[in-house]
Amino acid sequence: MTQPNPKTARSLAEALQKACSDLVSEIVEFRGECSLTILDKSKVHEVCQVARDTLHFDMLTDVSSVDHYGDDPRFEVVYELYGMEHHAYLRLKVRVEEESCELPSVTSLWRTADWHEREIYDMMGIRFSGHPDLRRILMWEGYPYFPLRKDFPLEGKPTDLPETAFTDRAPLEGGPFVTTAGKQNVSQREPRAKAFEPED
Amino acid sequence: MTSSQTEVGYNTKIEGDVIVTKVDAVLNWFRKNSLWPMPMGLACCAIELMAAGSSRFDIARFGAEVMRFSPRQSDLMIVAGTVTYKMALAVRRIYDQMAEPKWVIAMGACASTGGMYRSYAVLQGVDRIIPVNVYVAGCPPRPEALLDALMKLQNNVVSKQPLFQGGILNNHKRPQPDAMAGQRVS
Ligand code: SF4
Numbered sequence: 001m002t003q004p005n006p007k008t009a010r011s012l013a014e015a016l017q018k019a020c021s022d023l024v025s026e027i028v029e030f031r032g033e034c035s036l037t038i039l040d041k042s043k044v045h046e047v048c049q050v051a052r053d054t055l056h057f058d059m060l061t062d063v064s065s066v067d068h069y070g071d072d073p074r075f076e077v078v079y080e081l082y083g084m085e086h087h088a089y090l091r092l093k094v095r096v097e098e099e100s101c102e103l104p105s106v107t108s109l110w111r112t113a114d115w116h117e118r119e120i121y122d123m124m125g126i127r128f129s130g131h132p133d134l135r136r137i138l139m140w141e142g143y144p145y146f147p148l149r150k151d152f153p154l155e156g157k158p159t160d161l162p163e164t165a166f167t168d169r170a171p172l173e174g175g176p177f178v179t180t181a182g183k184q185n186v187s188q189r190e191p192r193a194k195a196f197e198p199e200d
Numbered sequence: 201m202t203s204s205q206t207e208v209g210y211n212t213k214i215e216g217d218v219i220v221t222k223v224d225a226v227l228n229w230f231r232k233n234s235l236w237p238m239p240m241g242l243a244c245c246a247i248e249l250m251a252a253g254s255s256r257f258d259i260a261r262f263g264a265e266v267m268r269f270s271p272r273q274s275d276l277m278i279v280a281g282t283v284t285y286k287m288a289l290a291v292r293r294i295y296d297q298m299a300e301p302k303w304v305i306a307m308g309a310c311a312s313t314g315g316m317y318r319s320y321a322v323l324q325g326v327d328r329i330i331p332v333n334v335y336v337a338g339c340p341p342r343p344e345a346l347l348d349a350l351m352k353l354q355n356n357v358v359s360k361q362p363l364f365q366g367g368i369l370n371n372h373k374r375p376q377p378d379a380m381a382g383q384r385v386s
Contacts, residue, residue, distance in 0.1 A: 139321075140286055147320050156320025167285045168328075170318040 009034050009088040012055050016090070019050050024092075035091040044094055045104045045130075048079065052109050057081035057090055060110035063117060065124045069150035069181045073097040075126055079106070096126055105131040123148035140165050150181040225358070231275070231301065232357040233263040235350070238274035238298060240291060243281030245308035245340040252343035262350050271297040276353070277330070278346070282310040283323040295330045303357070305349050306332045309339045 013027045013034035024047060025037040038047050051057040062080040073095040081090040096103055105128035107113045117128040118137040125146035128134055135141060142161045145152055153169075160166040237259075241249055252259045259265050268274040271294045283291060295304070306326050309315035312335040314324035326332060333356065334349045341349075 138286075152320070154319065163289070165285050165289055167320060168324070170314065170320065170322070170324055172318050 008086050009090060012057075012083075012086065012088050013090055016047070016051055016055055019054065020047050023047055033089060033091060035093060038092055038094040041094050041096055041103055044092075045106060045109070047092065048081075048106050048109050051081055051090065051092070055090075056083045056085050058084055060106070060112050060116075061089075063106075063113060063120065065120045065126060065148075067124060067148065067150045075101070075124065077103060077120065077126065101125060102127045102129055104129055107131055122146070125149065143167075228358045232354045234266075235262075235264040235276040235303070235353070235357075236266045236268050236274045237264055238271055238277045238294065239267045239269070240277055240279045240294070241281055242279070242283060242287060242291075243310060245280040245310065248340040248343055249278060249280040249307060249346065252346045257343035257347065259347065259350070262347060262354065264350055271295070272299060274298055275302045277302065277304045278307055279304065279311040279326045279330075279332075280307040280340075282315065282317060283326050284321050285323055286321075288323045288326075288329055291326065292329045303333045303353055304330055305334045305336065305346070305353065307336045307346055307349070308341055309337065312336070315339060 009032065010027070010029065013029075013036060016036065017024055017027060020043075023039060023043045025039060028035045028037075038044055059082040060079065061082050062078075064078045064080075066076040066078065068074055068076060075096040075098065077094050077096060079092040079094075081092065082088070094103065103126060105113065105117055107117065107128075108130070114132070115137060117131055118133075118135060120126050121128065121131075121134055122136040122138050123146060136143065139147070140161070142164060144159060145157060147156070155170045155172045156167050158166075158168050239246070239249055239253075251257055253265060253267060264276065271277075275298060277295055277298065279291065295302070304326075306312045310317065310322070311326045312332075314322050316339070318324075323329070334353050336345050336349045338345055
């Protein structure tokens with residue numbers, strides 16, 4: 001198998017930037033991986049169409065979402081593209097504000113986006129316009145929260161949907177892996193384990 | 201008989217081919233040696249449950265090898281694995297469909313307490329929705345531990361279970377459906 005080629009990745013990223021110069025940011029290269037930010041979230045579909053059709057990124061390996069709690073815009077969605085012919089990767093990022101919380105779907109370009117977008121909707125609450133079947137995928141229909149958001153407590157919240165499912169708070173007892181949303185840096189926000197505090 | 205203890209026993213020389221016992225005792229003895237498990241395999245613990253059922257550990261030695269995938273044919277639910285909230289009411293429904301008398305083994309940390317999943321998605325112990333007779337520690341418990349739990353349950357079946365009183369041992373209180381919304385049943 002041919003290894004991913006950083007040179008190809010770079011030149012393809014440059015080609016995409018040239019083709020959509022007013023839609024994407026500068027290329028950020030880190031360890032041979034190129035990332036571009038799509039500046040206008042309503043143009044996600046257009047940029048992805050160019051990447052797929054003219055630059056042959058025919059495979060969408062992943063779509064993920066990030067919650068930059070406390071920042072504006074709050075959310076970020078990351079598309080990982082790959083080309084079966086040129087074996088190069090490309091990462092596209094787009095920021096989404098909390099108010100609208102909606103992005104154009106790319107399911108018409110890559111069918112694999114279907115479940116990825118459903119998962120993002122389920123866990124993060126970002127909606128995808130044009131998605132053929134935007135339902136929750138892990139939690140059940142009717143569950144009222146989006147559990148991967150940073151302001152959702154790890155222990156969960158009590159809910160009750162008769163005949164379907166209920167949830168309750170898990171007893172965390174202030175134990176390890178408790179996150180505090182909105183703190184400045186990661187080590188404050190997500191300490192490996194809370195410091196042990198003797199009782200007296 | 202002159203001994204101070206009244207012996208319920210059997211002496212072929214005196215009594216011939218007759219056994220004196222109580223109906224309770226004999227029915228429980230039947231039950232004990234032919235528990236039909238409902239394998240509620242929900243996560244990694246189910247692998248150990250399969251090991252307990254196959255040749256090396258051979259749960260058939262204890263009469264519990266007839267794993268039934270229909271709740272109506274089984275009387276021992278072995279909850280092996282992580283019970284998520286999404287699955288919880290399905291587990292409860294399957295338990296409700298099992299005919300009395302019936303028993304439950306919570307196999308492993310997850311089924312007993314939620315295990316390492318202190319999380320919004322996981323039921324913190326299957327005893328919040330169904331009564332549990334024996335808890336097995338471990339993550340996962342070895343098949344021997346499950347066999348030990350089965351033997352403990354068998355001892356309970358013969359010694360404690362009165363006839364026609366449901367399958368619940370030790371006067372264990374059954375949770376009512378309205379107590380199911382996440383409350384621990386004492
Ligand atoms: S107790 Fe351990 S082995 Fe068993 S289901 Fe839970 S995580 Fe898996």
